[in-house]
Amino acid sequence: MSIADTTGTVSWNPGALKEILSNDERRPVLFANARILTMDPLIGTMTGADLLFVGSLLVGVGPGIITAAGDDNAIVVDCTGLTIAPAVVDAVALAGGRGQRSEYVATLTPGNIPDFLVVPDALAADGPSALAALVTVPEQVRALVAAGRPVLWAGTDVPGRVTAPEAGIPAAADLTASPPVGVWIDKNDFLHQELSADGRYDETRGGRPHAYQGRYWIDGDRIDYLDDLGFWAYGEFQGDELHHAGYVMTLR
Structure with missing residues (x-):
């Protein structure tokens, strides 16, 4: 249920939000009694339906799931009069490219x-219009959920939400913690990539030294490169290997 206060701010299921934020991700979460635009060609659009997820996995969609909510100790969010739509549109799938x-x-497929996204029915004739509401009338968005965690709720930022990095190129040390410095070499000895502690890389290809040089940043298992020529590239650490542009390198 939604209630507007004297400032026009919408209060929507505050108790459910508190439970979701304190959830250890073992309790199921059920968004119930909604119109659901699944964007799945088999399932289609459902009315009076429920969306069930546990942690970051969607496990059920359709009518009648709420009947088991008590059995499963689910957190229930009433979405009567609201539409649930994917927060990400797969344009390639919509155009028949998959x-x-x-x-x-x-x-929204199990x-x-x-x-x-959860928005009023009047703002969601289809998936694209539901997404448009996020930009044009964000105060009307009841919920924006990313991987099972609320980002927006009742038109405002969720306390403690993850925030995007600030725009701009960070300083070399900002995203580089304990970098795996040294020379990374692929199994054919063609690509040599030296990562330095100062956040710079120097790449040798087929015996051609300094083929590419630039800056790098490490964020978790991901490494981003900004070449001095101006282009961006990336790689991924998988165990003791560095995967980059089709090459698999190990530290020598």
Whole structure:
């Protein structure tokens, strides 16, 4: 239920938000009694339906799931009069560019990630219009959920929400903690990539020294490169290997 205060701010399911934020991700969360635009070609659009997820996994969609909410100790969010739509639109799938349902990356299909919006029915004739509401009337967005965690609730930022990095190129040390410095070499000895402690890289290709040079940043298992020529590239650390542009390198 939504209630507007004297400032026009919408209060919506505050108790459910508190429970979700304190959830250890073992309790199921059920958004109930909604119109759901799944964007899945098999499931389609449902009315009076429920969306069930546990942690970052969507496990059920459709009518009648709420009947088991008490049995499963689920956190229930009443969405009467509201529409749930994917927060990410798979434009390639919508245009018919994916052959299999398993390839659809942004539908509200069991097995996918629960990234979704909750908006009033009047603002969601279809998926794109629901997304447009996020930009044009964000105060009307009841919820924006990313991987099962609320980002917006009742039109405002959720306390403690993850925030995007500030725009601009960070200082070399900002995203580089304990960098794996040294020379990384692929198994064919063609690519040598030296990572220095000062956040610079120097790449040798086929015996050609300094083929590419620039800056790098490490964020978790990801490494981003900004070459001195101006282009960006990336790699990924997988165990003791560095995967980059089709090459698999180890530290020598």
